[in-house]
Amino acid sequence: xxxxxxxxxxxxxxxxxxxxxxxxxxxxxxxxxxxxxxxxxxxxxxxxxxxxxxxxxxxxxxxxxxxxxxxxxxxxxxxxxxxxxxxxxxxxxxxxxxxxxxxxxxxxxxxxxxxxxxxxxxxxxxxxxxxxxxxxxxxxxxxxxxxxxxxxxxxxxxxxxxxxxxxxxxxxxxxxxxxxxxxxxxxxxxxxxxxxxxxxxxxxxxxxxxxxxxxxxxxxxxxxxxxxxxxxxxxxxxxxxxxxxxxxxxxxxxxxxxxxxxxxxxxxxxxxxxxxxxxxxxxxxxxxxxxxxxxxxxxxxxxxxxxxxxxxxxxxxxxxxxxxxxxxxxxxxxxxxxxxxxxxxxxxxxxxxxxxxxxxxxxxxxxxxxxxxxxxxxxxxxxxxxxxxxxxxxxxxx
Amino acid sequence: xxxxxxxxxxxxxxxxxxxxxxxxxxxxxxxxxxxxxxxxxxxxxxxxxxxxxxxxxxxxxxxxxxxxxxxxxxxxxxxxxxxxxxxxxxxxxxxxxxxxxxxxxxxxxxxxxxxxxxxxxxxxxxxxxxxxxxxxxxxxxxxxxxxxxxxxxxxxxxxxxxxxxxxxxxxxxxxxxxxxxxxxxxxxxxxxxxxxxxxxxxxxxxxxxxxxxxxxxxxxxxxxxxxxxxxxxxxxxxxxxxxxxxxxxxxxxxxxxxxxxxxxxxxxxxxxxxxxxxxxxxxxxxxxxxxxxxxxxxxxxxxxxxxxxxxxxxxxxxxxxxxxxxxxxxxxxxxxxxxxxxxxxxxxxxxxxxxxxxxxxxxxxxxxxxxxxxxxxxxxxxxxxxxxxxxxxxxxxx
Numbered sequence: 001x002x003x004x005x006x007x008x009x010x011x012x013x014x015x016x017x018x019x020x021x022x023x024x025x026x027x028x029x030x031x032x033x034x035x036x037x038x039x040x041x042x043x044x045x046x047x048x049x050x051x052x053x054x055x056x057x058x059x060x061x062x063x064x065x066x067x068x069x070x071x072x073x074x075x076x077x078x079x080x081x082x083x084x085x086x087x088x089x090x091x092x093x094x095x096x097x098x099x100x101x102x103x104x105x106x107x108x109x110x111x112x113x114x115x116x117x118x119x120x121x122x123x124x125x126x127x128x129x130x131x132x133x134x135x136x137x138x139x140x141x142x143x144x145x146x147x148x149x150x151x152x153x154x155x156x157x158x159x160x161x162x163x164x165x166x167x168x169x170x171x172x173x174x175x176x177x178x179x180x181x182x183x184x185x186x187x188x189x190x191x192x193x194x195x196x197x198x199x200x201x202x203x204x205x206x207x208x209x210x211x212x213x214x215x216x217x218x219x220x221x222x223x224x225x226x227x228x229x230x231x232x233x234x235x236x237x238x239x240x241x242x243x244x245x246x247x248x249x250x251x252x253x254x255x256x257x258x259x260x261x262x263x264x265x266x267x268x269x270x271x272x273x274x275x276x277x278x279x280x281x282x283x284x285x286x287x288x289x290x291x292x293x294x295x296x297x298x299x300x301x302x303x304x305x306x307x308x309x310x311x312x313x314x315x316x317x318x319x320x321x322x323x324x325x326x327x328x329x330x331x332x333x334x335x336x337x338x339x340x341x342x343x344x345x346x347x348x349x350x351x352x353x354x355x356x357x358x359x360x361x362x363x364x365x366x367x368x369x370x371x372x373x374x375x376x377x378x379x380x381x382x383x384x385x386x387x388x389x390x391x392x393x394x395x396x397x398x
Numbered sequence: 399x400x401x402x403x404x405x406x407x408x409x410x411x412x413x414x415x416x417x418x419x420x421x422x423x424x425x426x427x428x429x430x431x432x433x434x435x436x437x438x439x440x441x442x443x444x445x446x447x448x449x450x451x452x453x454x455x456x457x458x459x460x461x462x463x464x465x466x467x468x469x470x471x472x473x474x475x476x477x478x479x480x481x482x483x484x485x486x487x488x489x490x491x492x493x494x495x496x497x498x499x500x501x502x503x504x505x506x507x508x509x510x511x512x513x514x515x516x517x518x519x520x521x522x523x524x525x526x527x528x529x530x531x532x533x534x535x536x537x538x539x540x541x542x543x544x545x546x547x548x549x550x551x552x553x554x555x556x557x558x559x560x561x562x563x564x565x566x567x568x569x570x571x572x573x574x575x576x577x578x579x580x581x582x583x584x585x586x587x588x589x590x591x592x593x594x595x596x597x598x599x600x601x602x603x604x605x606x607x608x609x610x611x612x613x614x615x616x617x618x619x620x621x622x623x624x625x626x627x628x629x630x631x632x633x634x635x636x637x638x639x640x641x642x643x644x645x646x647x648x649x650x651x652x653x654x655x656x657x658x659x660x661x662x663x664x665x666x667x668x669x670x671x672x673x674x675x676x677x678x679x680x681x682x683x684x685x686x687x688x689x690x691x692x693x694x695x696x697x698x699x700x701x702x703x704x705x706x707x708x709x710x711x712x713x714x715x716x717x718x719x720x721x722x723x724x725x726x727x728x729x730x731x732x733x734x735x736x737x738x739x740x741x742x743x744x745x746x747x748x749x750x751x752x753x754x755x756x757x758x759x760x761x762x763x764x765x766x767x768x769x770x771x772x773x774x775x776x777x778x779x780x781x782x783x784x785x786x787x788x789x790x791x792x793x794x795x796x
Contacts (some may be wrong), residue, residue: 012417017417018416018420020420020439021416021439022752022753022755023754024435024438024755024756024757025751025753025755027668037422040419040422040439040441041419041438041439056698142488169422231612299749299750299773308572308746313742313743313746314743314746314747316746317749317750318751321719321773322719323721344711345712348706348711348712348714349712351697351715352697352715354420354771355420356420356421356422357421357422358422359422375697375719
């Protein structure tokens with residue numbers, strides 16, 4: 001059995017280990033602390049930093065095939081491992097393209113994959129100055145200043161979205177600019193600005209592509225956001241869209257995975273605009289929050305699908321088994337410290353609710369601490385169930 | 399979170415750890431070797447012998463609630479732990495009653511739970527002699543001699559079944575006596591003999607009972623045996639029986655669990671006789687082979703149900719999600735040594751087949767090395783799928 005190595009020991013790594021446990025397949029994890037979610041379930045846990053070249057090289061050389069559960073890994077080391085003959089999926093150049101939202105957007109545009117109109121800010125100047133000076137303090141204009149300038153001269157009008165090119169996740173690194181006031185707290189650093197979509201629904205499709213170029217897409221999901229907070233309320237599968245929209249969403253996601261030539265999983269977040277057009281919002285080259293429900297709701301989970309790709313086994317059927325609704329379990333507001341779960345009885349008393357806790361030892365407001373997947377005979381039933389279960393569980397400190 | 403301790407680190411312990419991983423719930427395992435199936439997935443593994451009083455006492459004192467995955471544990475230590483205030487489920491006196499097939503049968507008969515007519519061989523003499531002499535060598539007649547005598551004097555006629563009172567599992571410890579010839583190789587040691595059922599089908603119902611006396615039964619399964627070898631071919635859920643039979647089987651299983659007053663799982667193996675009557679064959683106070691399919695085929699798995707009982711959480715819905723067929727993966731004949739799986743591609747290429755490998759490092763003929771659960775839109779489809787998958791997988795040595 002090929003030993004699988006995963007860079008990152010968070011919940012996505014944990015759930016991949018969990019899928020591998022069915023097969024008793026060896027999975028090694030590299031991350032900073034044995035307190036992290038994946039540690040108890042990896043067959044071997046290596047303490048180290050996936051951002052450090054030496055750590056990634058040593059770890060990569062100790063396994064047969066390497067993957068990631070987070071994009072912010074040291075890809076230089078991954079390129080070197082590929083040069084040494086190691087199998088690394090997704091491929092390092094794909095991770096590079098995607099982890100920088102600027103190059104990701106340029107890639108989408110270049111391949112005529114529908115996405116919102118955008119512009120990179122300060123990219124050219126930054127790069128040329130960096131090359132010449134190697135000293136950021138000498139930069140005369142910052143990317144935010146460039147954004148402000150573009151608004152001042154009428155190139156961009158409100159509302160639009162500013163995104164940090166790197167380091168953003170879970171809503172971080174995204175800033176919505178609706179007015180002059182929002183120009184005052186622009187994100188620092190290299191960024192892109194993009195036209196705000198006129199959103200009817202947010203959708204997502206996780207696509208799996210193996211080393212032979214075979215593709216399997218998971219059913220399209222609908223993400224329902226809180227009306228005021230920029231937070232996922234819950235996620236529904238199947239999405240409440242017609243067959244044509246579903247086909248177009250799936251087709252766009254598949255074409256995106258094919259364009260990248262990714263081997264592994266590509267989670268494609270989509271905007272369904274009010275005019276019926278669909279845009280790629282952004283992509284992630286790994287298991288994704290929008291695929292959590294696949295554990296119970298689909299024949300093959302996204303985690304097992306990734307394992308099948310990594311081990312060279314045939315991909316599995318992605319059909320939906322039951323309608324489902326998935327809600328993240330977030331740390332309660334006002335609570336930062338050692339984790340305590342309040343209301344487990346209520347969750348476990350809800351019919352057909354599957355609780356996943358990630359074992360994070362400390363909680364903080366809105367931190368992802370787990371998720372709940374509810375199944376139903378109908379989507380409405382699943383939705384009611386997940387809402388009831390979510391409302392009965394609170395992650396607090398005592 | 400209450401720390402759960404399990405005596406035994408085989409596949410049943412492994413799958414219980416696996417269920418607990420969803421909740422990130424701490425599970426400690428006591429067994430002899432870190433090579434055993436549960437070891438990589440327990441949050442803590444203690445090397446020791448669950449047959450040794452000191453080991454069980456030390457382990458039991460280190461956890462909050464204790465359970466078993468095998469009956470042959472040191473129950474004296476468990477009684478002592480209960481006396482010290484430890485929660486032990488199933489209760490030690492229930493394990494005692496069940497682990498001796500003689501007292502188990504007597505219990506069934508005493509509680510008017512239908513079972514085959516039987517007789518214990520040499521029990522009275524054994525016990526009285528043991529009390530007096532503490533020396534087995536002084537026993538004048540062995541239980542097998544007593545069996546032979548009962549046949550000679552016409553008390554018992556062929557065919558009948560001889561069962562060792564302790565230590566039997568997976569078909570071991572059961573001897574079918576069809577003729578004089580079979581009398582020559584009777585099992586040694588204390589035994590019981592029972593009337594052979596006139597079997598139409600073999601059924602099983604796993605019953606869960608919590609500390610409040612609440613009961614949830616899993617759907618009745620049908621076990622299909624190989625026509626010549628005494629081996630489970632595969633197992634089907636739902637069983638191919640009518641509603642009345644199903645109700646009577648479930649009712650008998652529930653009454654059995656209630657009679658024992660067990661807290662935990664009771665797997666009740668049943669004979670459906672050709673005259674329509676149902677007998678309890680035997681029971682096991684733990685997760686059971688006949689509940690493997692519940693992982694994918696039911697809303698709550700038998701493993702998660704046990705965890706809910708151990709942690710005091712409400713029991714879950716046991717409804718069937720899809721028809722299923724389950725086949726054990728057995729070591730191939732003629733192969734003893736380091737395990738190698740041949741034909742994984744075939745298994746993973748079968749639609750809706752879920753592979754479970756237990757990670758046993760050495761294989762031998764007919765050893766349980768894993769199991770396969772297939773789901774189908776119909777039972778027939780599930781059956782075809784599991785047969786195809788099973789036939790493509792071989793556990794061999796290279």
